[in-house]
Amino acid sequence: MCQRSQHGSAGTGYSCQDGPVRLLRTLSGLTVIAVCLAGCGGNSGVGSASATPQFVEPAATSAAAAPEPSSVAPSLPAATSPSASASATPSATPSASAASALTATKKVKYVFPVKASNVDWHTTHSKYKATDIFADCGESVVATTSGVVLEVSLKDVYVKGSPDGPNNGGLSVSLLGDDGVRFYGSHLSKVQPGIKKGVRVKAGQLLGKVGHTGNANNVCHLHYGISPPCAKVGDWKVRRGVVWPYSYLASWRKGGSKSPVAEVAAWKRSHNCKA
The missing domain is CATH 2.70.70.10 (Glucose Permease (Domain IIA))
Structure with missing residues (x-):
């Protein structure tokens, strides 16, 4: 049976003198410790791999696994955007100077006069x-x-x-x-x-x-x-x-x-x- 007791200037509190009550408290504490050990997968090997992810910070995983948006964005549009393809088209067509060079190097036919x-x-x-x-x-x-x-x-x-x-x-x-x-x-x-x-x-x-x-x-x-x-x-x-x-x-x-x-x-x- 628990009753309120006085401890001088330290203030008031509860003092449980009943044995069964103490036993219940002790059992509750042990249950909490057991649950913690099973979930954390400690050094004793208790716990399973499937339980491990619930103790890994999700935010930290996202930051480490996913690339920074700023590092991906510039490269993808440059390779796939229509403007990039359009700008590459003229280079495939010989310029006037290139055409002149080809004409200049064309083999000339000579005939004995x-x-x-x-x-x-x-x-x-x-x-x-x-x-x-x-x-x-x-x-x-x-x-x-x-x-x-x-x-x-x-x-x-x-x-x-x-x-x-x-x-x-x-x-x-x-x-x-x-x-x-x-x-x-x-x-x-x-x-x-x-x-x-x-x-x-x-x-x-x-x-x-x-x-x-x-x-x-x-x-x-x-x-x-x-x-x-x-x-x-x-x-x-x-x-x-x-x-x-x-x-x-x-x-x-x-x-x-x-x-x-x-x-x-x-x-x-x-x-x-x-x-």
């Missing part, structure tokens, strides 16, 4: 760098490569013994190739109808016939010169030839495609178009 089975040509030439291609009069003279006609001479006004000048070539055709090089052929007996300044031709197209007009010493041949198109027209000293054509002709005769572009460009840089 005299279409005949029996031809010969010299490795050198008198006074300046050119070549005389010997063939029968009347053999076909064709365009070395595709390009545009720059100059055409349709009359032979050369006077024997006169100083060197633009009339030396007699009938002639000058062509600016698509590779930027000028190709010149003279002493023709005939210029093909329709071949005139500004006309576009393709590689192998008929330009005229082999002859001996101008200062040809009455020998059938094609005077052949390679040069940069400095003044394009009128600059006969450059037009008649500034680099040796022999090795290029040898390549083209065998169906090769050796290009004079680099050598012609080098001459232009070093001579400033002064022959």
Whole structure:
């Protein structure tokens, strides 16, 4: 039986003198301890794994397992958003400069300028760098490569013994190739109808016939010169030839495609178009 008791200045309290009451209190305390040990899975091994999660802080688990929203958001839209795809589209289309570069590196077709089975040509030439291609009069003279006609001479006004000048070539055709090089052929007996300044031709197209007009010493041949198109027209000293054509002709005769572009460009840089 519990009764209220007085403990001096310490205040009042309850004092339980009854034995059964004490026993009940003791049993209650033991029950609480047992429940705690079973739930906490202590060192004694009591408890199961399924009970463990109820003692783990849920907030701490979420923070540790889930990525920060700010670290994920920037990467996903960049990879999946329509604007990112749209911005990538132009790069797949070649730019104008890229297209120009592709055109510049495209292989150029070259053709031997005299279409005949029996031809010969010299490795050198008198006074300046050119070549005389010997063939029968009347053999076909064709365009070395595709390009545009720059100059055409349709009359032979050369006077024997006169100083060197633009009339030396007699009938002639000058062509600016698509590779930027000028190709010149003279002493023709005939210029093909329709071949005139500004006309576009393709590689192998008929330009005229082999002859001996101008200062040809009455020998059938094609005077052949390679040069940069400095003044394009009128600059006969450059037009008649500034680099040796022999090795290029040898390549083209065998169906090769050796290009004079680099050598012609080098001459232009070093001579400033002064022959």
